[in-house]
Amino acid sequence: MLDSKALQSIPLIPANTADPAPEYPWPKPYRSAMFLSFDVDAESAWTSKDAVHAQRLITMSYGGYEARVGTPKLLELLDQLDLKATFFVTGWSVDAHPAMAESILKAGHEIGHHGYHHLLPDPGDPWIEEELERGFEALKRRLGVRPTGYRAPYGEFTEELRVALVRHGIVYTSSFRDDVRPYRHRLADGKLGTIELPVTASYDDWMHGLSARFSPRSIFPKEHVLSIWKDELDETRDWGAMVTTVLHPQCSGRPMRLRLLREFLTYAKSCPDLWITTGEKIAENFLRHEAANR
Numbered sequence: 001m002l003d004s005k006a007l008q009s010i011p012l013i014p015a016n017t018a019d020p021a022p023e024y025p026w027p028k029p030y031r032s033a034m035f036l037s038f039d040v041d042a043e044s045a046w047t048s049k050d051a052v053h054a055q056r057l058i059t060m061s062y063g064g065y066e067a068r069v070g071t072p073k074l075l076e077l078l079d080q081l082d083l084k085a086t087f088f089v090t091g092w093s094v095d096a097h098p099a100m101a102e103s104i105l106k107a108g109h110e111i112g113h114h115g116y117h118h119l120l121p122d123p124g125d126p127w128i129e130e131e132l133e134r135g136f137e138a139l140k141r142r143l144g145v146r147p148t149g150y151r152a153p154y155g156e157f158t159e160e161l162r163v164a165l166v167r168h169g170i171v172y173t174s175s176f177r178d179d180v181r182p183y184r185h186r187l188a189d190g191k192l193g194t195i196e197l198p199v200t201a202s203y204d205d206w207m208h209g210l211s212a213r214f215s216p217r218s219i220f221p222k223e224h225v226l227s228i229w230k231d232e233l234d235e236t237r238d239w240g241a242m243v244t245t246v247l248h249p250q251c252s253g254r255p256m257r258l259r260l261l262r263e264f265l266t267y268a269k270s271c272p273d274l275w276i277t278t279g280e281k282i283a284e285n286f287l288r289h290e291a292a293n294r
């Protein structure tokens with residue numbers, strides 16, 4: 001609610017006080033980067049909006065597609081293209097679909113933290129710490145993985161979450177929309193936060209390709225989305241910057257979306273200046289240059 005008291009509570013400083021993204025080179029021979037990443041929410045994409053969705057079986061079936069078809073098909077495509085990616089998997093998905101989660105790990109991809117129940121982190125939420133701990137616990141118990149990367153469910157963040165992630169040893173996050181190069185977060189108390197690998201809505205497949213009863217929108221054809229993705233990529237390459245994909249197996253694992261992704265990734269692979277890689281690798285490169293410049 002906006003009243004004068006609420007307006008007075010808006011601080012007169014930028015929400016993000018991080019230093020500008022440092023200029024450092026990508027590993028030779030590359031001059032730009034693509035953080036190839038997927039968000040595996042499965043049914044938790046839906047139950048996180050409303051727990052009653054667990055009883056709405058068709059709504060749940062959108063998420064269920066991920067384990068039955070979407071993820072296997074995407075793993076097959078990545079194998080064909082010889083690409084490694086990061087999969088941010090919710091703890092719930094790992095517990096409900098252990099075979100799917102294991103197949104991602106077995107294929108050699110990086111596993112990232114994506115919450116447990118995929119709950120939207122909002123100011124004052126009492127479950128931020130519990131969601132983090134349960135997510136870590138599920139990834140450890142089922143996969144033996146301690147993730148270094150985190151992407152927020154629904155891409156929302158709070159200061160409490162930024163602080164908690166540092167405390168839990170998360171090295172990089174990938175949710176903010178305010179840059180085209182990696183940068184280091186600065187927390188409200190002035191201390192350094194995680195490395196941010198920024199994202200953009202252009203590369204969120206859900207925006208252009210998934211429509212459901214509780215998430216209705218127009219679906220765009222391959223030509224439109226390819227045009228968006230290629231333009232964003234080519235301009236980013238000219239800038240020497242990076243793009244981050246935010247792809248969901250329940251969307252990009254559908255036949256015509258997979259065809260679109262195959263075409264886009266085949267094009268991306270044909271760009272000799274473009275480093276297509278995982279978040280872990282981009283964060284490691286950042287750390288190397290940060291240490292060298294200290």
Ligand SMILES: [Zn+2]
Binds near residue numbers: 039040041118152154
């Ligand atoms: Zn998600």
